[in-house]
Every structure is written in C-alpha cells, then in structure tokens.
Amino acid sequence: MKINHYLIGFAISSLFRRDAKSFFIIFIFTSLIFLLSSILFISNSIKEELFITLDSLPQITVQKLQAGRHANIEISRVDKLLKLNGVQSAIPRVWGYYYFENAGVNFSIVGIDSFDKQYKKNFEELVENIDFDELEKNDSMIVGEGVKEILSQNYYKDFFNFVKADGELKKIKISSVFKSSTVLESNDIILMPKNLVLDIFGMSKLKVTDIVLEVANPQEIPTISQKIKNLFPDTRVITNSDLRVSYQNIFDYKSGMFLALFVVSAFTFFMIIYDKASGLSSEEKREIGVLKALGWKIDDIIKIKFYEAFIVSFISFLLGIIVALFFVYILQAPLLRDIFMGYSRLKPAFELPFILDLQTIFLLFFLTIPIYIAAIIIPSWRVAIMNADEVMR
Amino acid sequence: MIECKNITKIFNQNRHNEQIALKNINLKIKKNELTVLRGASGSGKSTLLSLIAALSRPTKGEIIVDGKRVSKMLENSTAMFRRENIGFIFQKYNLISTLNSYENIILPTIPSNPNEKELTRHVDTLLEMFSITNKKESLVKNLSGGEQQRVAIARSLINNPKIIIADEPTANLDKKLSLEFIKTMQKLKQQNRTIIIATHDPLFFNLNFCDNIIEMKDGHI
C-alpha cells in the first residue's frame, strides 16, 4: 500500500484553515499530557532514587517485636546470629528519631561505635577520618547539611540542647557537617558516638535498636530469614527485596490513584472533543458536501478526519512530553513532587535523577492518543455520511 | 448515454413538510450532446442534476448513465462513479476559499492517490488553457469572480470526465464573462463530452451548438 501524501497534506491544511479550533484542542490536550507525563516522570525518578538508596541498605534487618510493636533488641543476639550458616556479618545498630519542636522536623540520630564494622560505606569513611572517641569525650556530633541549616535558622550555631528521655538537657557540640552522594538518605541525619545516643534516648547499654546482617550469597536470603524466624520467634525479619517490592507497590499505587483521577478529568476532555467533532460549522458542512460531490468516498472523509486527529494528538503528545521533561528535570517539578514526597520537610532537598524509558513513553501513548482517536470515530462517521446533494440546492 | 425513466423525487416523504420536486420525468440525452435545462429557480433543475450525478436517489423510477443503473448503486460505488464520469460546475463554484487554485483543482484526484508528475503536468495544462497560470498559488478567496469560475471549470476537468454538469454557472457573472463561459462549453463539446447546463440565463437559449433545450416547471418537463 502506498501512502497517500495528498490526503495527509489535505488533512494538515484543513487543520491550519481552522487554526483557532485546532490550537484550542492542541493546547488543552498538551496540558493534559503534560500533567500525566510529569506525574509518571516524577514517580519514576523518585522510585529510582529510592532503589539506589535501597541497594545501600542492609540485606537483612532483624527487629524485635514486643506486644506487636518494635522494641529494642538484646545485643547478645548478635553472636547467635553470626553463628548461622551463610551470615557474613551482623552489626548492631543504635538509631532513632528526634523531634525538634521549634522547627517541627524529625532528625534521624545514628549512633556510631568505631569498633564495630559500619553497615554503610560512607559511614565507614567517616569513622576512618574522624575520631569518635574524641567526639564522645567532647560531647560532639556530626550533622547532615539539612540539619545544619535548620539548626542555624534556630540560632544553634555550634551546639544543640537535646532533651533527654528523663527531661534533662544534654548539650552537644556540632563538630562538623557531612555530605553524601544520595541526598535523600543523609540530609536529615545526625551522627554521634553510640554512648551519647543511648544516653539521649535513655536506652539500656545491653540493648540496640536493631541488628543488620550481611549475607554472602544473596540467593540464600529467604532461607536465612526463615532460620532467624525459627531461632527468635519474637523478631521481625525485613529483607532488602521486601522493601523494594513494597516501595514499588506504594509508588505504583500512588501513581495509580492519580491516574484514576486523571481518567475522570480526561473523560471530560474527550467529551469536549466528541462535541467539537460533532458540531460542524456550515462552512465545514459545505466543504464535506463538495468533496463528496467530487467523488470522495465516505471512507476518504473518515480517513481525513483520522489523519487530522492523529496529527493533533501526536503534536500534543510530543509537546506535552517535552514540556514535562523540562518541568520535571530542569525546573525540578515545583508543587507536583510534593504529592509523592509528603513525609518530612527535610527530605525533599534532592535532585530528581533523569530517567526516560521506552515503556513510559509507550504507556503515555496508550493513555492518550488512542482515547482521543476513539472519541472522534463516531462523529467523523456521522459527518462523512451526510447527504451531499445539499451542495446543489 | 443518460436515460431517466419515470423519475419522481419527493423530499420529506410522509411528513408534514412533504414536497414533490420532480414528477414522472422521462428524458434521454445522447453522447456528446449539449443539453440546456431551462426553468425558474425551484422548478427542479438542480434536483434532476443531483439525481443524474447520483448525489441522491429518486423516490421512484430509474436513471441509467453510460449503461450503469446509478439510481440503484451503493453509496461506495456512486462516489467512484462521480470520480470517474462526472465533472461538476456549481452555482457558487463551491471552491474551498482558503485553499489556493492548484489545491482546489486537484481535489477530485486526491482519494485515488495520483502520480505527482502526471498530476502536475495535467494541472499546468488546464491552468494554461484557462489562462490562470499566474494564479496557481493564489488563495481562491482573493480571485475575481471570473477567475474563480475558471478554477471551477478546471477542477471539473481534472479527472477527464465524460459528462459535465453545470448548475446556474453564470448566475454571478457579467455578460462578457458569461459569453466566455459559453465559448468554453463549446470547446468542451468539441472534445466529445456530454454537457448538461441548468440555467435561466437567456444567453443560453439561442446557442447554435445546443442540441436540446428542456423547459422545466414545477417538477415537470
């Protein structure tokens, strides 16, 4: 089959001849596609950023449950866990959240024991460069960039008064600020020697928050986590892949919910399209009558209408995606990213990594262009079967 | 060539605004004849033309054009029939005013996906024949009435039809241009085409190359 470029040319020219109408539709459709693609781009990027973070998370985390809630776990269990076959290392962690009321934000406080192996690479570097025993003696800490900023805004330039569990104040000096590759995970972090953390949170020296394990062969993770469950029935075992799946679900669910709303608003748009395509000016009616009198078949008229719809929707598709790429990756999606990032006011200070895969483009295509074209099928047919003899009257 | 047998056409049949446009028309037009349909407006001339061109179907009777029963053709075939056999010149030219002359002239050929070279050559000959070569790229709405008329004639000839149908072709032209139109029709007749002109312009009633004059009144011949 040869492509009839005259027919396509005619379709293009008839779009131009009705420029006001065409531009109106392109404008609205572009906005709609822009909104949809922005949301998908943002959710893809955040997912990617989270997955990078997840990869640096421990393969297995063991938590103790008491009365169905997370409780501190005995440090003595570390040795028992190490004895399990396949476990390469078991590291006790001391960490928690500290709510800073003046600014209304949560800090993540992480305790560092320089004798233990660190469970994150960037922490390890820190331990090499900084003497945590020295920090313990001086009651000092290392803070993330976001924390530093919040503290200075509240006039804590070089120290901070923590309110301990028993209500007393504990003054800790700020020794330095630390930076990290993934901002998402480090922005709100405070690092300090383990004993200081135990003191601030009022925890027993024999207990830690949780224990993280490293496993030699990732394939064995399910088996090992099953063994831990048998060994300590009061624990909850979280694996890296559990987290990945639940994050993926949360994001698919969030964008799914958004999409459901989007479908409703898009439906309104397609009703407008249906209406616009059905209502013809007398000039357009006369034109179609003339074409039919000149020997155009019903099929030919429908083809013209299809080409018009495809051109309009494809232009809007490209425009919408380009504008969305600009909005999300260059402007960093102001306003919209809050939909996905509502949890902590410190968290949002990160760059959205650039992700553009074929599948998302495919998805955007299927959610927009076919629906637009579906909306014009019946109106174009109605137009095309109009009686042509009126041009003779 | 064209034969109408007992044609009746009723608009809005069985409704309160029923209107009988044609009553029992019998008509024969031979090949290469020029026929003038004469009558006041509303006498049924246009309706008859649209029936011959298979733009609509008669309520009763049948029409045979070039051996084909056009009154019983399926919609799909009527379009092909018009494309291959009929050239139209409408009363108000019915050009698409926002396209240029060239684009208007090629309209009937578009669906059959013509060969570009042949088409351009054909259009150029027509433009030259009607001396509008310099108006090829001009939008139709910027042309004078006479030029629009010539574009319309060129368009009716682009598919090289056997039959030319013209409906009140000179209604919007002055006498000089009307005479020019008549000359063109004479030329077309010399090219072995069958021509039907519906008009009430007296200029057409005394043509020496006219074969039939059919007088119409209230749907009768």
Place this chain on the structure above:
Amino acid sequence: MFLTPEIIAIYTLNIIFLFFSIFAFIISINIVMHWNVNRTDERQYGLEKKSILVATIIKFIFILKLPLFIFFVFTANKISGVITGAMCAAGVVNSISFGLWLFVFKILNLFIFGFWIALHNMDTKDEQLSLTKLKFSIFIVAFMLLVIEIIYEISFFSSLNIDKIVSCCGTLFSVASSSSFSFIFNIPSSIAIGFFYLIFSLLVVFSFLKNEPLFLVINIIFFITALISLILFFGTYIYELPTHHCPYCFLQQEYYYVGYLLYITLFIGTFSGISGSILSMLNRKNRKDFYKKSLLFNSIYVAIVTAYPIVYYIKNGVWL
C-alpha cells in the same frame, strides 16, 4: 489486585474496545439479517453506511492491538520484578491458571482481525459488496473471541497476587515441569527440528505450486512447528544454555530484543500465507503476491533461527 499505571491503561483501552465492539456487534447482526443488495430502500442504504462504521471500528481496534500486544509483554515483564520467583513474563503469565489461554486468544484474535481487514479491503473493491454478509458473520464470531480475551485479561490482572511465589521460566519450560507446556518436551528435539525443516521445504514447494488449500494448511502447521521447535531447540542456542527453553526471555534487552524480530517475521509470514490463501479461495481475482510475501518472511524467520546454532557451532566447535 494491582493498580499500576500500565494496567490502568490496558483496562481503559479494553473498556473502549468493548464499548465499540458491542456497538459494531449489534450493527453486524442487523447486517447479517437484513443485508440485500437488490433492495433500494432506506434501510439497505443505511446498513451500507453503518457497515463502513463497523469497518472503521475494527480497523481501529486491530491497529491498536498490534502494539498493545507488545505492551502487554512489556507490562508482564515489569510485573515480574514484583512477583516473587518470576524472572520474566512467563512466570507472571503462568502464575494464573488461564494465563496461557489469554496468550492463545490474543494471538488468535490478531490473526482474525487482520484477516477481517484483508477481507474487507477485497470486498470494497467489488461494486456489489458481495462478501458483506460473510464478512459480518465472521465479525460476530470475532466479537465473541474478543470478549473472551478481554474477560480473561481483566480477570488476569485482577487475580495477580504478589504474595504468591511463582515458578520462573526456567522451571516452567523444562522437562520436569507439569505445566501446560510440558507435553512439548516429550517430543525428541531431533524429530521436532527435522519436522520443522520438512514443513518449511513443503512450504517452499507449495508456494511455487500456487495451490491455495495446501498453502493454507502448511502455513498453519508451520506456525505451530515453528513455535515448538523454537522452545525445544532454537531457544537454547539464543541463550547458549542447554536447559533454558523460555520463549519470553529473548524479548528482553540482554538478547537484543531478537524475540520481537522473530515473532513479527513469523507472524507476517504465516498471516499473509493464511489470509492470502483464504481470500484467493473466495475470490479468484485476488492478487497472488501473498505467496511471495509469505515465503519471504517465513524464510527470514528460518534464516534467523538457523543462524543461531550455526554461529554457536562455528564459535565453539560443539553443539549444545
């Protein structure tokens, strides 16, 4: 139940397809019952106009179904990351008992809709539209198949369960499996390959004999043997692993998406053979170029699959 954007897209399009095809179905019944070219009343003319609407709808659905099929595999591949145990689309599809049937219906419907359009194009060239009744009777059947496919697809996605551990393709397509595919593995691969090349040579011979019924049958058999030999034998050379038989994994990037090329050439080759033969049997005047087209694409398919084991042998000096 899942609610990913991909699944919402598939649902939305399915609802649109359903809406339009029900519309087309009702018109088709009308046409089959009342079509009569010799009548000149308004009803007959109205039916002709409506038949154009139905044809437009069917073309719309078919044109979308082609890329949607690829998109479906894409989506299944993506979901395989969430479902424990699944490595590719195969695991996802087979985590549901009727997953395989969904696939069968998808392919069958592509063939039927494609054939319908070919038939329609031939019919519109005929002034009397003499195939119209046949055309719309076929659509009534195609409509039912489409509805079954859509019901399967909707219940497929809604019954996907992320908590269930599924088998990956490695176990599904293996000798020891008890899945719906396993019967294939009772066939010795040497016989399957011999049969595959035998059928292909018959296909070449028949394309020169230009006998439509033979060509039709041989294309159907070729399609089936091609798939079986691909799973049994050729697939293992694409993966260079004697135990990996999965017909989905080579749709992934690691294998340069070669699966799409294979399936598309096989589809075009057998489709043009099957539909061309049927159309020619219906109408003697139909153009005979489908023999060439079918032979060309089927040969490309055979050339690609043959190249894999040969290249492997040249590189390694042994067979798998």
